[in-house]
Amino acid sequence: MSGRGGGAGQRLAARMVPDGWEPPQYARVKPRLLAPLAGEVVEIGPGAGINLGYYGPGVRWTGVEPNPHLHERIRRGAARAGLSARLIPGRAERIDAADSSVDAVVGTLVLCSVADADRVLAEVLRVLRPGGRYVFLEHVAAPPATRTRRAQDVLSPVLRRLPGGCRYNRETGAAIARAGFGAVEHDGFDLPVSFGLELPHIAGTAVK
Numbered sequence: 098m099s100g101r102g103g104g105a106g107q108r109l110a111a112r113m114v115p116d117g118w119e120p121p122q123y124a125r126v127k128p129r130l131l132a133p134l135a136g137e138v139v140e141i142g143p144g145a146g147i148n149l150g151y152y153g154p155g156v157r158w159t160g161v162e163p164n165p166h167l168h169e170r171i172r173r174g175a176a177r178a179g180l181s182a183r184l185i186p187g188r189a190e191r192i193d194a195a196d197s198s199v200d201a202v203v204g205t206l207v208l209c210s211v212a213d214a215d216r217v218l219a220e221v222l223r224v225l226r227p228g229g230r231y232v233f234l235e236h237v238a239a240p241p242a243t244r245t246r247r248a249q250d251v252l253s254p255v256l257r258r259l260p261g262g263c264r265y266n267r268e269t270g271a272a273i274a275r276a277g278f279g280a281v282e283h284d285g286f287d288l289p290v291s292f293g294l295e296l297p298h299i300a301g302t303a304v305k
């Protein structure tokens with residue numbers, strides 16, 4: 098994963114990844130996005146497996162999670178959810194799956210962490226079958242010259258050096274829009290964070 102610190106950094110990053118509580122704004126949108134998925138589903142950057150409980154029983158789930166310190170938590174979560182789960186330890190910039198072989202790719206709060214979001218989105222398109230869907234929930238850069246964007250621009254160089262390597266001001270919505278999907282639909286919401294700031298998010302689907 099990106100972010101500094103090698104093995105120790107990954108261990109620390111793994112401790113910071115939640116597997117239980119999440120903001121109600123996330124819990125509100127995820128059932129609509131994740132419950133209808135079926136067949137071969139690849140989740141990129143699943144963290145500790147916080148989304149596993151949202152999938153239906155017919156899903157064959159593969160996680161692409163580069164932080165090995167999260168794998169045991171994912172396996173336990175998959176067993177609790179009654180899902181057949183497979184883990185790939187690589188990065189989403191190069192997904193170990195054949196072209197057009199997957200019904201859905203899921204990523205929540207992950208494009209802020211990857212080294213190359215355009216490359217990851219190209220891989221998502223490659224592995225999806227025609228008509229397959231990319232399901233996403235991401236925080237995004239606020240519009241330029243807003244108070245939130247100024248804070249994101251200041252915090253981003255600091256946060257990307259911490260374990261987890263989050264790019265707070267990444268223009269992820271624009272990256273998804275230009276990636277080459279047939280149809281992209283998403284809703285937006287703001288999540289209150291510290292210092293009176295509200296972090297803009299998008300949640301939706303893009304169809305190949």
Ligand SMILES: C[S@@+](CC[C@H](N)C(=O)[O-])C[C@H]1O[C@@H](n2cnc3c(N)ncnc32)[C@H](O)[C@@H]1O
Binds near residue numbers: 147164187189212
């Ligand atoms: C902020 S956490 C989000 C975890 C989970 N998806 C969630 O919604 O809570 C970001 C996750 O992306 C993973 N990650 C970082 N770089 C990655 C990459 N290049 N490919 C795949 N996953 C990556 C991290 O290891 C971490 O599990």
